[in-house]
Amino acid sequence: MTAFVPSNILAILPEILLLSLGVLVLVLDPFWKEENRRLNLGWLTAGGLLVVLAVSLALARPSAPVLVFGGMLRYDLLGFAFKMLFIFGAAITALFMMDVEQVGRRAEAYLLLLVAALGMSLMASAADLVMLYLAIETTSIPLYILAGFLTGDERSTESGFKYLLFGALTSAVMLYGFSLLYGFSGETSLYALAASFPTFSLLALGTIFLVLVGLSFKVSLFPFHFWAPDVYEGAPTPVAGFLSTASKAAGFAVILRLFTVVFPSLSANWSLILAVLATLTMTVGNLIALAQKNIKRLLAYSSIAHAGYAMIGVVAFSQLGAASTVFYLIAYILTNLAAFGIVTAFGHVAGSDDVKAYYGLSRRAPTLALMMMVAFLSLAGMPPFGGFVAKVFVFAAAIEQGWVWLAVVGVLNSIIGLYYYMTVLKYVYLYRMEGEEEEKHPIPLSRPYAIALTVLTIGIIAVGVIFAPWFGIATGAAMNLF
Amino acid sequence: MQFPILSVIVFTPMAAAMLILLIKSERKNEIRVTALAAASLALLLSLWVYFSYDKAAAGYQFVEKYNWMPMLGISLHLGVDGMSAPLVLLTGVVMFTGVLISWGLDDRPREFFAFLFILASGVFGVFASLDLFMLFFFYEIAVFPMYLLIAIWGWIKTREYAAMKLTLYLFIGSVVSLIGALVMYWQSGLHTFDMLALEQAAFSPGFQKLWFPFVFFGFAVLGGIFPFHNWSPDGHVAAPTAVSMFHAGVLMKLGAFAALRVGIMLLPEGAKSWSWLIMGLALVNIVYGAFIAMVQTDFKYVIGFSSVSHMGLVMMGFSTLTRVGLTGAGVQMFSHGVMTALFFAAVGMVYDRAHTRDIPRLGGMVKPMPLVAVAFIIGGLVSMGMPGFSGFVAEFPIFMGIWQVRPLVAIIAAISIIVTAAYIMLVIRRVFFGSMPAEFEGHIGPVAVQDKVALVFLCVIMIGLGLFPSLMVPWVQTGVQHLLSLLGGA
Numbered sequence: 001m002t003a004f005v006p007s008n009i010l011a012i013l014p015e016i017l018l019l020s021l022g023v024l025v026l027v028l029d030p031f032w033k034e035e036n037r038r039l040n041l042g043w044l045t046a047g048g049l050l051v052v053l054a055v056s057l058a059l060a061r062p063s064a065p066v067l068v069f070g071g072m073l074r075y076d077l078l079g080f081a082f083k084m085l086f087i088f089g090a091a092i093t094a095l096f097m098m099d100v101e102q103v104g105r106r107a108e109a110y111l112l113l114l115v116a117a118l119g120m121s122l123m124a125s126a127a128d129l130v131m132l133y134l135a136i137e138t139t140s141i142p143l144y145i146l147a148g149f150l151t152g153d154e155r156s157t158e159s160g161f162k163y164l165l166f167g168a169l170t171s172a173v174m175l176y177g178f179s180l181l182y183g184f185s186g187e188t189s190l191y192a193l194a195a196s197f198p199t200f201s202l203l204a205l206g207t208i209f210l211v212l213v214g215l216s217f218k219v220s221l222f223p224f225h226f227w228a229p230d231v232y233e234g235a236p237t238p239v240a241g242f243l244s245t246a247s248k249a250a251g252f253a254v255i256l257r258l259f260t261v262v263f264p265s266l267s268a269n270w271s272l273i274l275a276v277l278a279t280l281t282m283t284v285g286n287l288i289a290l291a292q293k294n295i296k297r298l299l300a301y302s303s304i305a306h307a308g309y310a311m312i313g314v315v316a317f318s319q320l321g322a323a324s325t326v327f328y329l330i331a332y333i334l335t336n337l338a339a340f341g342i343v344t345a346f347g348h349v350a351g352s353d354d355v356k357a358y359y360g361l362s363r364r365a366p367t368l369a370l371m372m373m374v375a376f377l378s379l380a381g382m383p384p385f386g387g388f389v390a391k392v393f394v395f396a397a398a399i400e401q402g403w404v405w406l407a408v409v410g411v412l413n414s415i416i417g418l419y420y421y422m423t424v425l426k427y428v429y430l431y432r433m434e435g436e437e438e439e440k441h442p443i444p445l446s447r448p449y450a451i452a453l454t455v456l457t458i459g460i461i462a463v464g465v466i467f468a469p470w471f472g473i474a475t476g477a478a479m480n481l482f
Numbered sequence: 483m484q485f486p487i488l489s490v491i492v493f494t495p496m497a498a499a500m501l502i503l504l505i506k507s508e509r510k511n512e513i514r515v516t517a518l519a520a521a522s523l524a525l526l527l528s529l530w531v532y533f534s535y536d537k538a539a540a541g542y543q544f545v546e547k548y549n550w551m552p553m554l555g556i557s558l559h560l561g562v563d564g565m566s567a568p569l570v571l572l573t574g575v576v577m578f579t580g581v582l583i584s585w586g587l588d589d590r591p592r593e594f595f596a597f598l599f600i601l602a603s604g605v606f607g608v609f610a611s612l613d614l615f616m617l618f619f620f621y622e623i624a625v626f627p628m629y630l631l632i633a634i635w636g637w638i639k640t641r642e643y644a645a646m647k648l649t650l651y652l653f654i655g656s657v658v659s660l661i662g663a664l665v666m667y668w669q670s671g672l673h674t675f676d677m678l679a680l681e682q683a684a685f686s687p688g689f690q691k692l693w694f695p696f697v698f699f700g701f702a703v704l705g706g707i708f709p710f711h712n713w714s715p716d717g718h719v720a721a722p723t724a725v726s727m728f729h730a731g732v733l734m735k736l737g738a739f740a741a742l743r744v745g746i747m748l749l750p751e752g753a754k755s756w757s758w759l760i761m762g763l764a765l766v767n768i769v770y771g772a773f774i775a776m777v778q779t780d781f782k783y784v785i786g787f788s789s790v791s792h793m794g795l796v797m798m799g800f801s802t803l804t805r806v807g808l809t810g811a812g813v814q815m816f817s818h819g820v821m822t823a824l825f826f827a828a829v830g831m832v833y834d835r836a837h838t839r840d841i842p843r844l845g846g847m848v849k850p851m852p853l854v855a856v857a858f859i860i861g862g863l864v865s866m867g868m869p870g871f872s873g874f875v876a877e878f879p880i881f882m883g884i885w886q887v888r889p890l891v892a893i894i895a896a897i898s899i900i901v902t903a904a905y906i907m908l909v910i911r912r913v914f915f916g917s918m919p920a921e922f923e924g925h926i927g928p929v930a931v932q933d934k935v936a937l938v939f940l941c942v943i944m945i946g947l948g949l950f951p952s953l954m955v956p957w958v959q960t961g962v963q964h965l966l967s968l969l970g971g972a
Contacts, residue, residue, distance in 0.1 A: 362593075366507070366593075370503075377626065382622055382623075382626050383618075383619045383620075383622045383623050384619070384623060388619070388622060392615070392618070392660070392664075393554075395660070395661070395664055396554070396664050396667065396668075399661070399664045399665055399667075399668055400668050404661070404665065407661055407664065408661060411657035411658070411660065411661060412657075414657065415650065415653055415654055415657065418649070418650070418653055419646070419650065422629065422646065422649065425630075426633060426642065426646075429630060429633065429634055430633055430634060430642065467550075467551060468550060468551040468552070468553070468556075471551060471553060471554075472553070475553060
């Protein structure tokens with residue numbers, strides 16, 4: 001283990017900057033007048049996050065993987081790539097939060113968002129059980145509060161509380177798993193643990209199960225997906241978007257690291273378990289999504305299903321598999337943020353999250369409808385959008401390792417997915433509003449939404465068409481694991 | 483480096499679609515003119531590609547290759563051979579005439595042309611793609627806009643149902659093929675999606691026999707093969723005229739072509755061992771499709787099922803795996819594309835004026851629209867396989883090919899010629915001749931000049947090809963030669 005080295009600061013540069021930005025938000029907030037708060041806070045957070053992103057990209061790119069801070073963190077491309085994703089996701093979420101009643105004007109909301117992003121960043125690079133657990137809790141607690149942020153709204157309170165209860169329970173189970181892991185070896189460092197992890201015993205398998213409970217909750221894997229629809233429905237929509245993208249990706253970062261670094265000796269066993277879980281997650285998510293009448297619940301079930309697709313890459317347990325999962329998450333974060341952003345923008349004007357409220361949207365707001373089509377088709381896995389390439393890569397990774405049946409399950413599921421995404425698009429493009437006077441009910445997009453949605457739409461197409469550089473990043477991240 | 487003509491062809495419609503989306507939606511005439519200009523450009527370029535294809539040199543020409551993702555061996559690899567050059571031309575023709583026919587469309591023409599052109603880009607891309615990954619990429623791009631085109635601008639009674647059914651059928655087919663393609667990719671061990679390399683991969687016979695049905699039938703769904711043909715007549719009927727033309731004229735060829743290129747060319751041993759099944763199903767297509775067409779009372783369903791029947795001939799030509807049979811199938815893809823585009827254009831013109839497609843209620847249409855009647859009759863003669871028209875050039879070799887392989891099948895399939903003649907003549911008599919019902923007197927206006935241009939253009943192609951088969955057959959023969967070498971024959 002190394003002692004403190006000043007250059008190690010670079011390893012946590014994004015985290016330091018995130019924290020400074022949070023402090024800045026808190027310090028400046030009291031000096032602003034009430035009417036300026038919304039704009040100032042939102043632009044400061046989003047702009048600040050962009051600066052964090054740019055500075056980190058310029059200065060803090062890792063070269064060879066190295067353990068830093070006494071083995072607490074690993075400074076590698078896997079962690080770094082995920083950090084950049086979280087910071088990007090948080091910046092977009094900050095833009096989306098600006099117009100939400102009771103959220104956009106409150107400095108606490110932005111601070112909590114930043115702290116959650118900080119926790120996620122630590123999750124992605126944690127190389128020690130203690131650090132990992134702390135990071136997971138640092139992520140979760142701000143998110144519990146954010147989910148229940150609309151204090152006057154019963155559903156939001158319920159959402160926050162439900163998220164807290166589920167989270168606390170699964171986190172406790174996971175902690176028990178961590179303690180068993182420590183018991184095997186007397187080590188807390190993931191990389192030291194790996195050496196003494198047993199090749200096979202029921203206890204070891206049981207430990208994997210316990211750890212998996214907590215992580216399944218994070219990524220909403222079956223059977224720990226029940227919280228997602230209720231929480232997403234009640235939480236402020238941008239927060240739901242953040243939960244379903246960045247928070248899920250953070251869970252996957254941990255899953256990738258734990259399963260490939262700590263448990264490789266049991267890969268034959270856990271691959272099958274994860275394959276079954278992925279199958280159930282995709283199928284349950286997609287089938288229940290078919291019946292949804294509320295767009296946020298529909299997206300919640302769809303995001304459950306997407307956790308299943310992303311899991312296929314982990315099941316493959318290969319460099320290509322890990323890379324395809326990372327690529328999947330890149331495409332998915334862009335796409336799902338766009339979907340939730342559109343729902344936020346629409347809900348803000350229309351005041352409803354009912355799928356039927358979307359009747360005639362293509363006449364009310366042609367551009368928004370077009371963006372919605374891009375996002376939903378990308379979710380469905382249609383080219384030239386990111387979702388298509390991402391799906392092909394995870395299926396290719398599965399087939400490479402002989403998981404043909406899993407790929408077949410995946411493609412069958414994407415057909416179900418296509419059906420319900422198209423149903424929503426049908427309302428948007430085909431159906432008319434009652435009274436057929438769509439021109440009188442436009443959906444104006446405020447500037448933050450317009451910017452965020454444009455960036456995301458271009459991103460979805462860029463990932464879907466020019467996929468080689470993104471896949472290069474994903475492969476670089478995956479190489480740190482194998 | 484030579485001029486990258488194929489990428490220009492593939493991306494012209496896409497660029498035009500983006501351009502059209504930038505025009506304000508009220509400026510409908512600008513939108514139409516832009517669309518026509520882009521379609522004309524695509525047509526001219528595809529004509530140029532077709533006629534400057536060097537038949538003596540054969541093989542893949544106008545090849546362009548850009549490494550898109552070297553890590554997995556994905557490249558944007560474009561090129562045409564004797565099989566695909568006619569189909570690129572066909573797409574250009576249908577795109578051009580489709581824009582002319584849709585000139586009068588008034589409901590959101592901006593989105594209509596944009597979606598139609600995105601679809602056209604996908605179609606060009608599939609025909610010109612020599613990379614398996616890109617083929618799927620373009621294939622899916624070609625499938626989805628169809629949903630919107632049918633669902634938004636289609637026939638109000640069935641459009642939602644038909645559009646959803648079509649999209650799900652085609653998507654299921656394509657993902658099944660995709661699994662097969664990914665299995666091929668890993669099995670080959672070449673780490674490339676390049677089809678020229680995969681052609682030489684020499685998969686074991688057992689592997690080919692196992693995976694051929696998935697790959698072939700997954701694509702053949704779009705080719706309308708029995709029992710997966712059901713989406714097609716519904717889709718044809720629900721679609722607006724230009725979309726029906728694209729759908730039956732080009733899109734179904736996309737399925738047949740992809741089944742040929744990925745199924746038969748990459749897994750030739752599999753094709754040999756499964757050809758009996760393809761032949762059997764195609765026979766059902768041909769005969770059953772023709773009989774069902776005969777009993778339809780909806781004008782458009784007649785043509786829809788006639789497409790099913792004629793696409794069966796294409797599949798039948800494939801299944802012979804002989805030189806004549808494959809040549810016939812190649813020509814039939816082009817000939818049927820032009821013919822069916824003409825049919826749907828004519829049906830659309832009648833429907834736009836009479837507001838019904840119910841055959842018993844129609845009659846006497848020859849008087850107000852003589853040109854449409856003549857064009858429809860020419861199309862009918864092509865459909866029946868009359869000498870002097872392109873249909874004969876296509877169908878005669880197919881039947882010869884079947885005769886060489888299985889004479890009995892040829893005899894049964896020949897029944898369809900009689901049935902086809904019967905339903906075509908019945909439709910012509912009932913719709914265009916006889917007395918015009920009183921309700922239509924004075925209500926049937928003349929057809930617009932753009933429509934006339936489109937009809938004449940399509941007729942000229944069919945007659946030209948019928949009189950001068952050498953304008954296409956040598957092209958297709960070079961493609962077939964390559965196919966046969968993969969099949970291990972001459």
